[in-house]
Amino acid sequence: MNYQPSDFLPIFVQLAAAMGFIVFTMIVTHILGPRRSTKLKDEAFECGIESQGDARTPISIKYFLVAILFVLFDIEIVFMYPWAVNFKQLSWTGFWEMAVFMGLLLAGFVYVIKKGILKWEK
Amino acid sequence: MEPTNTLFMAKAVIILVVFAITLGVAAYSTYFERKIAAFMQDRVGPDRAGPFGILQPLADAVKMFMKEDFIPSHANKWLFIMGPCLSMLTALMTSAVIPFGDTVTVAGVTFDLQGIDVNIGILWVFGIVSLGVYGILIGGWASNNKYALLGGIRAASQNISYELAMGLSIIAILMFSGSLSTKTIVEAQQNGHWNIFYQPLGFIIFIVCAFAECNRTPFDLPECETELIGGYHTEYSSMKLGFYLFAEYINMFISGAVMATLFFGGYDYPGYEFVANKLGETPAAFIGAGALIGKALFFVFVFMWVRWTLPRFRYDQLMNLGWTGLIPLSIYNVLVTGIGILSGQPIIAGIAGFVLLILGLIIYDQLTVKKKIA
Amino acid sequence: MTPVIALSLFGIINLFLGFTFKRQSLQVVTLLFIICSMALTAMDWNHEYLWFGDMMKTNNLSINFSLIIQLAGLLVVAFSNGFGKDEVYTQPAEYYAILLFSLVGALLMVSFQNLIMLFVGLEILSVAMYVLTGSDKRNLRSNEAALKYFLMGSFATGFLLFGIALVYGSTRSLYISGILYNLSHTAPESLPSFLYAGIILMGIGLLFKISAAPFHFWTPDVYEGAPTIFTMFMSTVVKTAGFAAIYHILDVTFGGFQKNWIITVYFITIITLILGNISAAYQQSAKRMLAFSSISHAGYMLLTVCANQPSTSSNILYYSLAYTLATAVSFAVLMVVAEYQTGRTEKPENFDALNGLAKNNPSLAFAFTVALLSLAGIPLTAGFWGKFFVFTDMFNKNLTYPIIIAVLMSAVGIYYYFKGIISVYFNSGEIEKIETSFLFKIALWSACIGTLVLGIYPTLLKSIF
Numbered sequence: 001m002n003y004q005p006s007d008f009l010p011i012f013v014q015l016a017a018a019m020g021f022i023v024f025t026m027i028v029t030h031i032l033g034p035r036r037s038t039k040l041k042d043e044a045f046e047c048g049i050e051s052q053g054d055a056r057t058p059i060s061i062k063y064f065l066v067a068i069l070f071v072l073f074d075i076e077i078v079f080m081y082p083w084a085v086n087f088k089q090l091s092w093t094g095f096w097e098m099a100v101f102m103g104l105l106l107a108g109f110v111y112v113i114k115k116g117i118l119k120w121e122k
Numbered sequence: 123m124e125p126t127n128t129l130f131m132a133k134a135v136i137i138l139v140v141f142a143i144t145l146g147v148a149a150y151s152t153y154f155e156r157k158i159a160a161f162m163q164d165r166v167g168p169d170r171a172g173p174f175g176i177l178q179p180l181a182d183a184v185k186m187f188m189k190e191d192f193i194p195s196h197a198n199k200w201l202f203i204m205g206p207c208l209s210m211l212t213a214l215m216t217s218a219v220i221p222f223g224d225t226v227t228v229a230g231v232t233f234d235l236q237g238i239d240v241n242i243g244i245l246w247v248f249g250i251v252s253l254g255v256y257g258i259l260i261g262g263w264a265s266n267n268k269y270a271l272l273g274g275i276r277a278a279s280q281n282i283s284y285e286l287a288m289g290l291s292i293i294a295i296l297m298f299s300g301s302l303s304t305k306t307i308v309e310a311q312q313n314g315h316w317n318i319f320y321q322p323l324g325f326i327i328f329i330v331c332a333f334a335e336c337n338r339t340p341f342d343l344p345e346c347e348t349e350l351i352g353g354y355h356t357e358y359s360s361m362k363l364g365f366y367l368f369a370e371y372i373n374m375f376i377s378g379a380v381m382a383t384l385f386f387g388g389y390d391y392p393g394y395e396f397v398a399n400k401l402g403e404t405p406a407a408f409i410g411a412g413a414l415i416g417k418a419l420f421f422v423f424v425f426m427w428v429r430w431t432l433p434r435f436r437y438d439q440l441m442n443l444g445w446t447g448l449i450p451l452s453i454y455n456v457l458v459t460g461i462g463i464l465s466g467q468p469i470i471a472g473i474a475g476f477v478l479l480i481l482g483l484i485i486y487d488q489l490t491v492k493k494k495i496a
Numbered sequence: 497m498t499p500v501i502a503l504s505l506f507g508i509i510n511l512f513l514g515f516t517f518k519r520q521s522l523q524v525v526t527l528l529f530i531i532c533s534m535a536l537t538a539m540d541w542n543h544e545y546l547w548f549g550d551m552m553k554t555n556n557l558s559i560n561f562s563l564i565i566q567l568a569g570l571l572v573v574a575f576s577n578g579f580g581k582d583e584v585y586t587q588p589a590e591y592y593a594i595l596l597f598s599l600v601g602a603l604l605m606v607s608f609q610n611l612i613m614l615f616v617g618l619e620i621l622s623v624a625m626y627v628l629t630g631s632d633k634r635n636l637r638s639n640e641a642a643l644k645y646f647l648m649g650s651f652a653t654g655f656l657l658f659g660i661a662l663v664y665g666s667t668r669s670l671y672i673s674g675i676l677y678n679l680s681h682t683a684p685e686s687l688p689s690f691l692y693a694g695i696i697l698m699g700i701g702l703l704f705k706i707s708a709a710p711f712h713f714w715t716p717d718v719y720e721g722a723p724t725i726f727t728m729f730m731s732t733v734v735k736t737a738g739f740a741a742i743y744h745i746l747d748v749t750f751g752g753f754q755k756n757w758i759i760t761v762y763f764i765t766i767i768t769l770i771l772g773n774i775s776a777a778y779q780q781s782a783k784r785m786l787a788f789s790s791i792s793h794a795g796y797m798l799l800t801v802c803a804n805q806p807s808t809s810s811n812i813l814y815y816s817l818a819y820t821l822a823t824a825v826s827f828a829v830l831m832v833v834a835e836y837q838t839g840r841t842e843k844p845e846n847f848d849a850l851n852g853l854a855k856n857n858p859s860l861a862f863a864f865t866v867a868l869l870s871l872a873g874i875p876l877t878a879g880f881w882g883k884f885f886v887f888t889d890m891f892n893k894n895l896t897y898p899i900i901i902a903v904l905m906s907a908v909g910i911y912y913y914f915k916g917i918i919s920v921y922f923n924s925g926e927i928e929k930i931e932t933s934f935l936f937k938i939a940l941w942s943a944c945i946g947t948l949v950l951g952i953y954p955t956l957l958k959s960i961f
Binding site: 007008009010011013014015017018019021022025026028029030032033034035036041042043054055056057059063066067070073074077080081084085086087088091092095098099102105106109113118119120121 | 186279282286296453
């Protein structure tokens with residue numbers, strides 16, 4: 001089977017349909033709904049208690065660590081996709097090479113876990 | 123040029139039909155969710171709108187449309203609007219690469235029941251799904267509400283964590299099929315050689331990740347009402363809220379379809395050959411499309427079933443499961459699969475791998491138990 | 497390239513040892529690791545090997561460079577003392593691991609056969625250095641230094657990459673051998689002119705790393721802000737590896753185009769010499785003075801790159817070794833004194849903090865003096881011969897004016913190095929006996945003795961290089 005860039009063309013139909021649906025819905029709901037703005041309603045909702053400051057606050061560093069780790073591991077996983085597709089041709093050589101790669105990946109992984117990246121209480 | 127054009131038209135029709143099916147299924151999922159919830163809790167559920175409350179989704183839609191389309195004054199207006207739209211868009215874009223059926227001939231045109239058959243089909247799904255987190259993150263951030271922000275950040279963190287294990291669990295499938303095309307993956311599973319029989323562990327990992335990616339219970343921490351009011355959609359109302367909820371149901375259906383494609387033979391069903399011989403290729407393929415949708419709907423049911431069965435995780439438990447549970451397991455799965463394929467003894471390798479895994483877990487448990495006592 | 501693999505593995509092992517080992521034992525383990533990889537390096541002696549798909553080549557020259565780099569690493573680890581007793585804020589296992597990783601980068605830089613390898617090596621080395629520079633997390637100056645180094649360093653890497661791209665575009669190869677082949681089979685007129693821009697850009701990227709003026713602005717601040725032990729590492733390992741790379745690029749690969757880059761490099765050399773030495777003379781802080789002195793030494797080494805004689809590689813080697821030993825010792829002494837003086841005087845890294853060191857710590861004072869003399873280039877130390885060989889090269893090439901400037905600047909150098917010696921021996925001050933660890937003493941004395949032995953008997957190593 002030959003794959004061609006033109007295989008992707010029908011995706012524009014889907015994109016157009018999805019966009020059309022979304023834009024249509026947004027406009028319709030905007031027109032149909034009533035509009036009653038009050039001062040209290042404009043405030044951020046915090047269970048009825050008067051809201052303090054806004055939400056542009058620093059976030060726990062743990063989330064950033066998770067994000068950075070994700071980038072690392074995701075890129076390593078991306079390396080594995082072409083390997084998996086050609087797995088049978090690469091045979092044992094490829095397997096052991098990938099095993100070494102995964103070993104290093106896991107070493108880093110174990111290190112990070114032991115270092116306490118998932119200890120959310122700290 | 124002429125055949126290409128007809129083919130394009132056929133594909134466009136398929137895409138639009140699938141699009142309509144997706145929306146319909148998503149709309150009725152809300153109804154069935156409530157019905158199933160009611161059944162499990164020994165209630166009646168919605169029964170006023172039409173017979174058995176069958177028109178409830180329509181009533182819901184009308185209600186959503188008529189509600190005030192409210193934007194808080196502190197929010198970033200355009201991002202606030204963009205959040206749900208993006209969520210919806212990514213949810214709607216995935217279905218194109220799912221093969222709904224084999225080749226059919228309608229009105230003299232022969233084509234596949236698949237929106238686009240491309241050589242990177244599965245990557246397309248992953249790419250779009252991972253974009254989905256932006257919708258939630260942008261919405262949560264733009265609301266300028268602390269709860270919404272927390273919900274959005276949680277969602278982002280959870281989605282990216284589970285994406286890793288999900289990506290790894292796919293790799294074993296790719297090793298079997300040797301292709302990223304969803305069509306090829308399905309074709310490799312015809313006649314009952316479903317991947318679930320070769321990849322039970324991979325499937326378990328995948329379905330758990332699918333729950334997390336769809337923000338469904340037991341992983342619905344981004345919108346967990348006991349801690350975060352409504353999570354990332356605290357400030358949303360009207361159809362914008364509707365989009366978030368809708369996107370979730372669409373994602374459920376799509377992930378069900380993806381699971382059916384990857385692990386349950388796609389449009390394959392027992393007796394496919396027999397039907398094809400008796401009735402011809404085209405009806406068999408259409409029945410296959412029905413089978414695929416049926417499988418997907420079954421998974422949607424599983425999603426709901428689990429929602430009313432399991433309690434919610436705590437956030438650190440969720441992250442721990444994703445990082446220390448699923449990722450090592452899926453790497454192990456890849457290794458065992460690799461050995462199985464290369465040695466030509468997949469069953470022996472599988473059993474040995476399973477035994478080793480259980481042994482390893484027992485030993486690990488013993489070691490940690492000793493540590494806890496000491 | 498067994499040491500590259502070995503060092504990478506050792507680094508990973510080190511990370512895990514950090515969970516169980518004490519910092520002193522980590523230090524010993526790291527020393528053993530480096531010695532082990534030095535042995536692995538030396539095993540390839542007198543052989544020429546191509547590694548990793550012909551992307552790297554080891555020969556005697558690269559082995560010599562590798563050994564000097566690892567020796568510098570060895571000294572740094574020995575001087576590190578397990579990074580003090582601060583249990584909460586220092587992570588010795590990680591520091592040692594990063595040191596080992598950056599040694600890997602340095603080894604790639606001295607043995608590359610492919611420009612991509614040069615880039616990879618440079619990045620491994622630099623990224624590790626950015627992290628180490630900012631490792632004193634509670635110190636604002638350290639943070640500032642790390643950020644400065646990072647921003648400037650990434651810029652320089654950008655220049656290097658741009659240069660690599662241009663060179664690749666004009667020679668159709670990233671392999672040194674391929675570049676040489678294509679250059680020799682193409683008429684000079686038909687070479688695109690952006691090749692020369694590429695050479696200069698690559699040169700700029702590397703000159704930044706060895707902090708040659710006018711790309712030196714980061715050096716004083718970064719050297720001052722970084723913890724002293726990592727300053728020591730930076731000024732020895734990065735400089736040696738950088739010079740190996742510069743020699744490889746400018747002299748070996750593009751030696752045939754000397755007329756195209758020589759003017760630029762001359763200009764840079766002379767500015768480096770003048771700026772480095774004159775600014776060093778004005779410094780109050782000994783650490784900052786050593787930073788500027790490292791700039792000036794880059795100038796001397798660049799002289800021999802300009803000369804491009806057959807003996808250039810061996811001269812760079814000799815100079816690097818002499819400079820490494822002397823710098824390591826001077827930073828080591830400065831480090832222990834500054835540690836002692838912290839809290840006692842306002843600026844523990846100033847010359848004043850060294851006042852009266854000789855009274856109760858004669859050995860530290862002596863080592864410091866030997867190191868400074870070697871840096872100044874006084875006879876009977878290794879530094880003298882380093883400069884002597886460089887000047888001989890220049891003389892053979894009939895480069896009279898640069899020699900005159902270099903000699904004049906050496907005279908300026910004597911002034912500021914002697915400032916240190918004077919405060920150690922002649923100024924009065926109260927410094928009690930400073931206790932140092934056994935390993936520290938061994939490293940200090942062997943580096944000192946090495947400096948003296950090389951100063952008295954230079955042919956000992958000159959015959960190998």
